[in-house]
Amino acid sequence: MRLAPHWRVRAQRLQLRGEVCQCCGERLFPPRDVCPACHQPADKPFAFCGEGTVYSFSTVYEAPKGYERFGPYTIALVRLKEGPLVTAQLTDIDPADVRIGLPVEMVTRVLREEGEDGMVIYGYKFRPVLEREAAREEARA
Amino acid sequence: MRDVSIIGIGQIEVGEHWDVSLRDLGARALLAALADAGIDRPDALYVGNMLSGTLGSQEQLATLIADWSGLRGIEALKVEAACASGAAALRVGVMAVAGGTHDIVAVLGVEKMTDMDGEEATAALMTAADAEYEGIHGTSFISLNALLMRRYMEEMGVPQEAFAGFPINAHANAVNNPNAMFRQALSRDTYTRAPMIADPINLFDSAPICDGAAAVILCPADRAREFSSRPVRIAASAVATDSVALHDRRDPLFLSAVHASASKAYRQAGIGPEEIDLFELHDAFSIIAALSLEACGFAPRGQGTRLAADGEIGPRGRMPICTMGGLKARGHPVGATGIYQVVEATLQLRGLAGANQVPGARWAMTQNIGGVGGTAITHILEGQG
Amino acid sequence: MIMRPSREVGIVGYGAYVPRYRLPAEEVGRIWGGGQAGYPVREKSVPGLDEDTTTMAIEAARNALRRAGIAADELRAVWVGTESKTYAVKPTGTIVAEALGATPHTQAADWEFACKAGTEALQAAIGLVGSEMVRYALIAGVDAAQGRPGDALEFTAGAGGAAYILGPREESLAYCEGSLSYVTDTPDFFRRAHERYPSHGGRFTGEPAYFRHIERAATQLMQELGRKPADYATCVLHQPNSKFPARAGKALGFTAEQLAAGMLVSDIGNCYAGSSLIGLSAALDRARPGDRILLVSFGSGAGSDAFSFVVTEAIEERRNRAPLTWDYVRRRHPIDYGTYVRYRQKLRMH
Numbered sequence: 001m002r003l004a005p006h007w008r009v010r011a012q013r014l015q016l017r018g019e020v021c022q023c024c025g026e027r028l029f030p031p032r033d034v035c036p037a038c039h040q041p042a043d044k045p046f047a048f049c050g051e052g053t054v055y056s057f058s059t060v061y062e063a064p065k066g067y068e069r070f071g072p073y074t075i076a077l078v079r080l081k082e083g084p085l086v087t088a089q090l091t092d093i094d095p096a097d098v099r100i101g102l103p104v105e106m107v108t109r110v111l112r113e114e115g116e117d118g119m120v121i122y123g124y125k126f127r128p129v130l131e132r133e134a135a136r137e138e139a140r141a
Numbered sequence: 142m143r144d145v146s147i148i149g150i151g152q153i154e155v156g157e158h159w160d161v162s163l164r165d166l167g168a169r170a171l172l173a174a175l176a177d178a179g180i181d182r183p184d185a186l187y188v189g190n191m192l193s194g195t196l197g198s199q200e201q202l203a204t205l206i207a208d209w210s211g212l213r214g215i216e217a218l219k220v221e222a223a224c225a226s227g228a229a230a231l232r233v234g235v236m237a238v239a240g241g242t243h244d245i246v247a248v249l250g251v252e253k254m255t256d257m258d259g260e261e262a263t264a265a266l267m268t269a270a271d272a273e274y275e276g277i278h279g280t281s282f283i284s285l286n287a288l289l290m291r292r293y294m295e296e297m298g299v300p301q302e303a304f305a306g307f308p309i310n311a312h313a314n315a316v317n318n319p320n321a322m323f324r325q326a327l328s329r330d331t332y333t334r335a336p337m338i339a340d341p342i343n344l345f346d347s348a349p350i351c352d353g354a355a356a357v358i359l360c361p362a363d364r365a366r367e368f369s370s371r372p373v374r375i376a377a378s379a380v381a382t383d384s385v386a387l388h389d390r391r392d393p394l395f396l397s398a399v400h401a402s403a404s405k406a407y408r409q410a411g412i413g414p415e416e417i418d419l420f421e422l423h424d425a426f427s428i429i430a431a432l433s434l435e436a437c438g439f440a441p442r443g444q445g446t447r448l449a450a451d452g453e454i455g456p457r458g459r460m461p462i463c464t465m466g467g468l469k470a471r472g473h474p475v476g477a478t479g480i481y482q483v484v485e486a487t488l489q490l491r492g493l494a495g496a497n498q499v500p501g502a503r504w505a506m507t508q509n510i511g512g513v514g515g516t517a518i519t520h521i522l523e524g525q526g
Numbered sequence: 527m528i529m530r531p532s533r534e535v536g537i538v539g540y541g542a543y544v545p546r547y548r549l550p551a552e553e554v555g556r557i558w559g560g561g562q563a564g565y566p567v568r569e570k571s572v573p574g575l576d577e578d579t580t581t582m583a584i585e586a587a588r589n590a591l592r593r594a595g596i597a598a599d600e601l602r603a604v605w606v607g608t609e610s611k612t613y614a615v616k617p618t619g620t621i622v623a624e625a626l627g628a629t630p631h632t633q634a635a636d637w638e639f640a641c642k643a644g645t646e647a648l649q650a651a652i653g654l655v656g657s658e659m660v661r662y663a664l665i666a667g668v669d670a671a672q673g674r675p676g677d678a679l680e681f682t683a684g685a686g687g688a689a690y691i692l693g694p695r696e697e698s699l700a701y702c703e704g705s706l707s708y709v710t711d712t713p714d715f716f717r718r719a720h721e722r723y724p725s726h727g728g729r730f731t732g733e734p735a736y737f738r739h740i741e742r743a744a745t746q747l748m749q750e751l752g753r754k755p756a757d758y759a760t761c762v763l764h765q766p767n768s769k770f771p772a773r774a775g776k777a778l779g780f781t782a783e784q785l786a787a788g789m790l791v792s793d794i795g796n797c798y799a800g801s802s803l804i805g806l807s808a809a810l811d812r813a814r815p816g817d818r819i820l821l822v823s824f825g826s827g828a829g830s831d832a833f834s835f836v837v838t839e840a841i842e843e844r845r846n847r848a849p850l851t852w853d854y855v856r857r858r859h860p861i862d863y864g865t866y867v868r869y870r871q872k873l874r875m876h
Contacts, residue, residue: 009273014584014625030274036389047627056295056393058287058339060279064264067279069875070575075280077288077388085388087275091576092546100295108584108625109576111277120612122580122621123277132853134846
């Protein structure tokens with residue numbers, strides 16, 4: 001049973017928490033000890049807002065072990081509003097409707113289960129931005 | 142630093158070796174290479190392998206294979222760099238001989254991927270990626286490459302059919318390679334009708350899961366003629382790295398490690414891409430073939446597929462690649478692939494490549510890539526007549 | 527019988543969640559028959575393959591936090607009421623709290639009382655805030671209900687819910703005038719430990735269970751507050767199907783118009799612990815300052831909690847800080863019975 005590795009990254013998985021480099025201002029996801037842009041120590045937590053656009057995507061028809069139950073599913077590189085790219089699944093969308101540039105927002109979903117008696121691993125996925133009546137009204141006004 | 146030469150080669154036919162174990166595959170290729178060089182006992186054995194631990198529950202692999210080859214007692218170490226493990230082991234062997242640590246070194250690449258079912262193998266290959274930030278999302282190794290291909294098609298305005306030239310060339314060359322896995326030609330029509338496995342990557346854009354082993358024997362260049370009438374000099378050996386995860390790159394469509402390792406290799410060999418007679422590149426996926434040609438200076442950015450379309454990549458073309466089938470059609474037993482490339486390049490430089498012989502080949506470049514460009518290892522070989 | 531905290535308490539933020547997929551009742555009828563006398567709902571919501579009570583609670587809670595406009599680490603309780611916990615042992619509340627960023631200085635727990643688990647937590651949170659032990663507490667009522675294939679409940683057992691942040695009345699968008707519980711030991715519906723599907727008493731779930739508890743709780747609360755049905759803009763009742771709340775509402779003296787704003791069951795089915803609470807969020811989405819809303823839950827086993835809320839001016843400014851309930855209800859993707867069977871993991875694969 002693998003528990004600690006998932007527990008250790010809970011803030012990243014559940015809150016999309018990364019870091020901002022205090023030297024060069026680079027926003028980092030995932031967080032790491034050394035900023036890859038300026039090579040200075042990075043340690044200030046930064047919560048990403050969860051908005052982004054699809055940079056690229058692919059539908060997985062042959063899922064790796066542990067993900068068979070979810071297939072076929074679409075994985076994507078998402079360009080976060082604050083800069084970084086993240087790898088994640090798209091959810092609540094039909095593969096045929098995905099396109100590069102699609103605006104998406106972060107949601108927390110089940111990534112996988114470690115068997116019926118094991119841990120359920122939650123984390124970020126992205127879905128098309130929810131259509132909102134308020135936004136439509138604003139657009140009209 | 143001493144110049145290093147290849148004085149022996151050995152390879153096992155790539156395929157599904159249901160009745161041969163990992164250790165026996167390795168021992169057979171190793172013994173074939175030792176016999177080719179006329180050597181009984183090398184000073185050291187370096188084994189390139191990626192998956193023996195995950196798929197075979199076997200580590201300490203080099204020691205096991207040394208013992209199974211009758212070499213119990215010698216220095217034996219496994220070297221791992223995902224799909225570039227084979228070339229990484231060669232790199233270690235080159236350093237050992239060049240630095241004067243050893244005189245006769247055996248380098249083996251071996252992989253057994255068929256002992257577990259497809260889902261297990263798919264999951265095992267993902268260990269080449271960032272497990273915490275790519276693997277956990279259910280990405281397969283194929284889908285990571287598909288992300289690159291999709292973006293490339295969009296940004297460069299290249300249609301999927303433009304990639305057909307790579308697998309067609311690979312299959313055509315494999316027909317004449319008795320050690321290749323797929324020894325049948327591929328038509329453009331068959332490519333176009335192939336099912337998607339992670340769109341836009343179709344069945345023929347991706348190298349197969351298979352078993353294989355290949356080995357080379359190294360010695361100082363000034364002693365090479367003691368063992369071989371047609372030795373091959375290793376003119377360059379260069380490793381470079383990039384981020385493991387695709388998402389950590391500024392420009393995912395530029396394989397910077399591939400570019401850096403090729404540039405270093407050109408400098409070491411004192412030649413440029415225009416002098417390379419053949420290029421055994423890492424066509425695990427058609428998109429990687431295109432990106433490698435671009436990063437190594439054989440095509441401008443966005444134009445990699447054009448070489449394939451214009452038929453310039455065949456054995457008698459301007460820039461022959463994958464001359465014995467490449468990863469696509471010879472097969473891609475991951476940790477063994479880097480050594481197969483070097484064995485095939487050696488055959489070309491010895492003039493023994495049969496129907497696929499590149500006329501007058503003097504300089505051959507081999508390039509083995511770990512992950513989606515995280516590790517790139519380039520070797521340039523020169524025939525010594 | 528009425529319960530009121532010493533400090534007045536209200537809702538400072540609320541949020542809903544409904545998954546994207548819908549199973550039309552005709553699809554269940556196509557496979558299992560039934561529907562000659564009409565279906566209990568038009569369709570029900572179905573969670574996707576990667577959704578469960580935890581993920582739905584997280585999204586509803588995030589919406590509540592956006593409306594409240596407070597920092598997550600100001601929450602001192604994250605309580606989830608549900609009958610479909612992801613883990614039998616291990617709180618859903620900790621996962622929701624972690625996702626919100628409310629950890630570590632918060633309470634976190636799950637509440638269980640069949641379909642009134644959410645309002646049970648709501649009442650307790652009013653007490654917690656009202657006693658001035660804490661300033662803010664979050665509760666959610668969420669379920670991903672399982673109906674036994676072929677059972678009457680398969681038409682209705684839906685998914686979704688809502689979350690509420692309770693705080694001082696002066697910061698609220700709707701404050702609570704008082705609440706009241708009506709509980710008896712009535713075995714109308716239950717699920718034994720380790721069983722996958724619940725058992726229910728058929729018609730026994732009606733008069734002695736649903737109707738008696740709802741009507742008595744509502745009547746008693748209005749009586750003690752000196753209110754009558756006409757004082758309320760909206761009445762939100764637990765919604766196991768479309769008939770029960772219509773009948774109970776009528777018996778209590780409410781008009782169809784008063785029931786309409788909080789009635790979602792025909793579009794999303796019965797969200798169990800989320801049912802009355804998501805009805806309340808739909809009602810708040812349309813409420814005007816000064817409106818009175820009566821909320822009455824029902825949980826099998828059995829009991830009802832009744833609440834009387836008064837909407838404040840703050841509703842206007844906070845409403846559009848997060849998606850409206852109907853933004854989720856309108857986001858519908860119909861599926862067939864086969865897809866439903868797959869999504870709800872009704873096929874045994876091993």
